[in-house]
Amino acid sequence: MRVALFATCLADAMFPHAARATVTLLERLGHDVAFPAAQTCCGQMHINTGYRRQARNLVRHHTDVFEAYDAIVAPSGSCVGSVRHQHTAIARDAGDQRLAARAAQLATRTWELSEFLIDVLGVEDVGAHFPHRVTYHPTCHSLRMLRVGDKPLRLLRAVRGIDLVELPAAEQCCGFGGTFALKNADTSAAMLADKTGHILATGAAVVTAGDASCLMHIGGGLSRLESGVRPLHLAEILAATDRSRP
Structure with a gap:
């Protein structure tokens, strides 16, 4: 292929x-x-x-x-x-x-x-190893447009060493939406505050998603809060092994 x-x-x-x-x-x-x-x-x-x-x-x-x-x-x-x-x-x-x-x-x-x-490919266990507490944010386009469903979660559950915790109100938008965050800044900021609050409630060290754009938005909010929670793309977790340092 x-x-x-x-x-x-x-x-x-x-x-x-x-x-x-x-x-x-x-x-x-x-x-x-x-x-x-x-x-x-x-x-x-x-x-x-x-x-x-x-x-x-x-x-x-x-x-x-x-x-x-x-x-x-x-x-x-x-x-x-x-x-x-x-x-x-x-x-x-x-x-x-x-x-x-x-x-x-x-x-x-x-x-x-x-x-x-x-x-x-018909693969769920990709041989990843990531010994950290992680929570997953399903991005709007992947969830509502592509309808990937629980596929990212199935991949994450197969990662060795991971402590995967459920994100409250996970399906709520993070507030980015591309130009939405610029045109509707106050609304976007309020949505981001809700999302970062839910992420912090999980006690996760890492928040992951399948879109860098949403992680950029969420990561900015978490950084301003000096939360210490790290945004990391799903691919980086799945590519990690016990010999790598993503």
Whole structure:
């Protein structure tokens, strides 16, 4: 299987450890992973803020870059959600039916990490070791758009040494929502306060999720509280072994 890493622009610019951990994990499971160097933004933020014409060019570029691969894996439910649920519509609305068909086909081969591990590879125990108390935040796009369900939790439960504790009101949004946090700052801050309060109530040393964007938001709130709780991407926990220090 020809697997490509769709790193996402946020991971590339700010959270490269999540992208590297995804490659480490997949290679440990026996897969060769390519990193197409020409990849750029998938266009989600353009689409969500009304720049649909500019997004169409990004959809075409994304399709050109990844079309040759059997599977495209990303450490981001948000960006995979855009590829699956927005790309085809953007091309179709522009009257480009050929691009729409190509984007629709690519969408069927694009996977969020936990989906790929469980639904495609049929793996739950990835050989990870992470002896820390951890709580899991299910991000909105992974939960509501991709419907990954309990797949991340099934992977975490199989990690050796982990003390996995349930997050109260886990399905509540953290308040980030991309540009929502900018356009509705007060509401976003209130939602973040609720989320960080629930995280602190667990006594966890680490909060994990499948989207670096949400972890950035949550991590900022926890840092300002000087809580000592560390945000860590799901891929980094799954890539950890008793010989690694994630």
